[in-house]
Amino acid sequence: MSALKIKKGATSHSAYNLRPTFSDVEERHTLAVLVENEPGVLARVIGLFSGRGYNIESLTVAEVDHTGHLSRITIVTLGTPQVIEQIKAQLGRIVSVHEVHDLTVEGPSVERELAMFKVTGQGDKRVEALRLADIFRANVVDSTLESFVFEITGAPDKIDAFADLMRPLGLAEVARTGVAALPRGD
Amino acid sequence: MVVQALIDQGVDTVFGYPGGAVLPIYDEIFQQNSIKHILVRHEQGAVHAAEGYARATGKPGVCLVTSGPGATNAVTGLTDALMDSIPIVVLTGQVPTFMIGSDAFQEADTVGITRPCTKHNWLVKETDKLSGVIHEAFHVATAGRPGPVLIDIPKDVQFATGTYETLKPSTSHYQPQVKGDMEAITELVAAIETAKRPIFYTGGGVINSGPGASQLLRELVDATGFPITSTLMGLGSYPASGKHWMGMLGMHGLYEANMAMHDCDLMINIGARFDDRITGRIDAFSPKSKKAHIDIDPSSINKVIKADIPIVGDVGHVLEDILKVWKSRGRKTNQSALAQWWSKIEEWKSVDCLKFTQTGKTIKPQHALARLEALTKDHDRYICTEVGQHQMWAAQYLNFEDPNRWMTSGGLGTMGYGFPASIGVQMGHPEALVINVAGEASWLMNMQELGTAMQFNLPVKQFILNNERLGMVRQWQELLHGERYSHSWSESLPDFVKLAEAFGAKGIICSDPDDLDDAIMEMINHDGPVLFDCLVEKHENCFPMIPSGKAHNEMLLGEADTQGVIDAKGSVLV
Numbered sequence: 019m020s021a022l023k024i025k026k027g028a029t030s031h032s033a034y035n036l037r038p039t040f041s042d043v044e045e046r047h048t049l050a051v052l053v054e055n056e057p058g059v060l061a062r063v064i065g066l067f068s069g070r071g072y073n074i075e076s077l078t079v080a081e082v083d084h085t086g087h088l089s090r091i092t093i094v095t096l097g098t099p100q101v102i103e104q105i106k107a108q109l110g111r112i113v114s115v116h117e118v119h120d121l122t123v124e125g126p127s128v129e130r131e132l133a134m135f136k137v138t139g140q141g142d143k144r145v146e147a148l149r150l151a152d153i154f155r156a157n158v159v160d161s162t163l164e165s166f167v168f169e170i171t172g173a174p175d176k177i178d179a180f181a182d183l184m185r186p187l188g189l190a191e192v193a194r195t196g197v198a199a200l201p202r203g204d
Numbered sequence: 205m206v207v208q209a210l211i212d213q214g215v216d217t218v219f220g221y222p223g224g225a226v227l228p229i230y231d232e233i234f235q236q237n238s239i240k241h242i243l244v245r246h247e248q249g250a251v252h253a254a255e256g257y258a259r260a261t262g263k264p265g266v267c268l269v270t271s272g273p274g275a276t277n278a279v280t281g282l283t284d285a286l287m288d289s290i291p292i293v294v295l296t297g298q299v300p301t302f303m304i305g306s307d308a309f310q311e312a313d314t315v316g317i318t319r320p321c322t323k324h325n326w327l328v329k330e331t332d333k334l335s336g337v338i339h340e341a342f343h344v345a346t347a348g349r350p351g352p353v354l355i356d357i358p359k360d361v362q363f364a365t366g367t368y369e370t371l372k373p374s375t376s377h378y379q380p381q382v383k384g385d386m387e388a389i390t391e392l393v394a395a396i397e398t399a400k401r402p403i404f405y406t407g408g409g410v411i412n413s414g415p416g417a418s419q420l421l422r423e424l425v426d427a428t429g430f431p432i433t434s435t436l437m438g439l440g441s442y443p444a445s446g447k448h449w450m451g452m453l454g455m456h457g458l459y460e461a462n463m464a465m466h467d468c469d470l471m472i473n474i475g476a477r478f479d480d481r482i483t484g485r486i487d488a489f490s491p492k493s494k495k496a497h498i499d500i501d502p503s504s505i506n507k508v509i510k511a512d513i514p515i516v517g518d519v520g521h522v523l524e525d526i527l528k529v530w531k532s533r534g535r536k537t538n539q540s541a542l543a544q545w546w547s548k549i550e551e552w553k554s555v556d557c558l559k560f561t562q563t564g565k566t567i568k569p570q571h572a573l574a575r576l577e578a579l580t581k582d583h584d585r586y587i588c589t590e591v592g593q594h595q596m597w598a599a600q601y602l603n604f605e606d607p608n609r610w611m612t613s614g615g616l617g618t619m620g621y622g623f624p625a626s627i628g629v630q631m632g633h634p635e636a637l638v639i640n641v642a643g644e645a646s647w648l649m650n651m652q653e654l655g656t657a658m659q660f661n662l663p664v665k666q667f668i669l670n671n672e673r674l675g676m677v678r679q680w681q682e683l684l685h686g687e688r689y690s691h692s693w694s695e696s697l698p699d700f701v702k703l704a705e706a707f708g709a710k711g712i713i714c715s716d717p718d719d720l721d722d723a724i725m726e727m728i729n730h731d732g733p734v735l736f737d738c739l740v741e742k743h744e745n746c747f748p749m750i751p752s753g754k755a756h757n758e759m760l761l762g763e764a765d766t767q768g769v770i771d772a773k774g775s776v777l778v
Contacts, residue, residue, distance in 0.1 A: 104506070
């Protein structure tokens, strides 16, 4: 599945060996974890993060292979290279986990997130919101005389940027799905 | 079905305690003769007994307990087994599936509670899946880095009939890598050939890999002539009488072992995990060495200490490959540098860090263990311990010649482990001399198991070093908390002889060094459980000691070294 064909849990051939392992600079990594779709599997993964004090910036999960009984968990996490390496090894140790991939180091990947924004207001602010939404290719999925609900898809920083713009224009509520990601190419 | 699956897995002994939610399984146990059931007195005892059995026999230990409190009482044992990588399979009863979530009588979310303290666990809701899950559970418990697993079985699933899946080779996707990477192995061999100050640092992984791994380790150590030290968990993988043996390392390890770890230029970690009891201050840990780390669990590598040569694989397989490559390249080592290294080590050894003098009319704990060693070393002997000073003294003063003969709670440090563990060991080795070296406080934590030992006529010897104190706590309070001995003194201790007699066991009390040998012989020769109350010096401290927050070369060797050594930063460490 991965471009580099890195074996689950392997450390000797990891791309990490190219960088200082015990650097204290925190990095953001996107991990794709293929797990057995069974009760409690999400709790195992989340319990690992809380129990060992790792960060979760975002987490999404859904079944991706019904016949193979597999779900895909995409986790965005923050840590030093050593911590990231530990997270991957610890994930690989969970019996229900089939594969762990670090999309940040295993080659180029695409990341997308879906978000919905409710913006309330009247007059110019309302027009401005609609105009900006158009620039960001956000769709209007609900509208009243005093509100819009926009739907936007994109990389997380694009969604952050859109949120920053909407805030002065009457941003009332936000719902975000968290990141889904796939490696590019084949 | 459960019993059949256990029989097919080769289980001959189950440690358990019945209750409402496991009655159907107990009914089946009643109607068969293949599996022996040992009725413990507390579920924690069942799990520790299974751990002792597993560690002494190399086979997974099995427990059967009921739902709710039965399962929660098993949690300490499960955590202990997880920390020390002991393969055990725990079967718990659960309320019927249609009552799960209703706060039924003796209901607990067992899989939820035990998720972080098992390697894996299952709640089986369909009888048809039950036998398959049990087989898978044995595979998971023993494959890769061993550990505890738990199967939660609702009562209606136990009652229902279903199809039985016979035992087949595992088709599980869980197949950990056992062969090490040859490139890394070759790199390690090259380092072995040139090392000037090498050291083997071995751990429980060697023992978990099986007796073959210990054999290969001995071959490698003796052929290279490198010195070897071991963690608490790895004692016995290399014989204490072996000429390259340096004794245990770590917080209460031997001076020569810790000094050699600090000054070495090549450290070969085989199946150990750079635990904080070993490393002391991390940034001062063996600063000059290249470090190779062989471990079956990839998460152990680079977790604490950066490995220069990481090798993921089973110790036995990797050692075999190392030997093969090293021999094929001409069995080279740096002889002259090694000779210098050994003369340095002999210098450290001459400090004789374990020396003590038995004077006066009070037994020194070190003396008690030295005498126990002298009088039992020729027996077919297995040693368990509880946790505390006595555990460290046992590790220092008893010698282990073979693997699987030393059962102690290393990672979790569970007081109350040793007595039930000794029961499990005796079940695995009915003819052997099984001794639990204990402190009086630890021993009281699971003293109820004396009933078990009596009921099943298990002649376990409980050798209690009684100082009427929580010795290790007292030692830390003396060194770190201004001699304020907050609650480290037990008042109202029982009369251990009478206590033994109340259960129908034999009690022996000894307080005079002159009587000690006879008393120990009396203990050994008694055919049945013995409670040996050895009254020892009350304020003895355990040395050598690397204080919290210090490096290996900053060891304390005795009382004279202890003034003001631990600073405020060190005192927050445990």
